[in-house]
Amino acid sequence: MKLQINGKEMDVEAEGDTPLLWVLRDDLGMTGTKYGCGLAQCGACSVLVDGVVTRSCVTPLDAVASSAITTIEAIEETDLGKRVVDAWVRHQVPQCGYCQSGQVMAATSLLKETAAPTDDEIRAAMINLCRCGTYNAIKAAMKDLAGTSETADNGQGLHLGSAGMVAGGVAVAAAAVAGTAAVRSKGRNEDTGSEGDA
Incomplete structure (x- = not known):
């Protein structure tokens, strides 16, 4: 099967129902897509x-055989992607960085369709999860790209987005942080033989 990836025609040996993600990562070595x-x-x-x-993890090759596919490896080849x-x-924006290639793809897609998205359009498009909780920084970057700017600040140097922005993702990140704190506290107590709340 031939695929058009990052402006090049590539031959892949895989069944048509193979998810695109596996071919990108395992067969073509494009590991920027996570x-x-x-x-x-x-x-x-x-x-x-x-x-x-x-979402390449559930997109079969047959569905993209005649399409132009762009991965994070080539995103800066366009002016918009570089911006x-x-x-x-x-x-x-990035902290651990694992989710950020997907975040950049979502941002590029939105800005290609809507050069100056509203807050509602940003919320609707930027729905990827981030365990590090970088949603405020993502929104600040998006408003920068849209030609507007964030002015609200929480006193800790973090830009405040709308309260409902990616609420599910914020909850996931908060749960992860709480779990990490509990594990660290448990480890300290076991090491010292002390008891007490985290």
């Missing part, structure tokens, strides 16, 4: 298919 949940929920595997953000990456760096 495996997250495998259920098209988290967005870490996002690529662009004919300019539209697409998005520059904004991500300027606003220091």
Whole structure:
């Protein structure tokens, strides 16, 4: 099967029902696209298919055989993609960075369709999960790209987005932080033989 990936025609030996993600990572070595949940929920595997953000973990090769596929490896080859990456760096969006290739893809897709998205449009499009909780920085970068700016600040140097922005993702990140704190506290207590709350 032939696929158009990052402006090049590539031959792949895989069944038509093989998820695109596996071919990108395992066969072609394009590991910038990440495996997250495998259920098209988290967005870490996002690529662009004919300019539209697409979850590659559930997209079969047959569905993209005649399409133009863009991965994070080539996103800066366009002016828009480079602007998005520059904004991500300027606003220091990544922390662990694992989800950020998918976030950049979602941002690029939105801005290609809508040059100056509203807060509601940003919330609707930027739904990928981030365990590090970088949603405020993502929104600040998006508003920068849209030609507006964040002015609200929480006193800790973090830009405040709308309260409902990616609420599910914020809850996941908060749960992860709480779990980590509990594990660390338990380890300290076991090491010292002390008891007490975290």
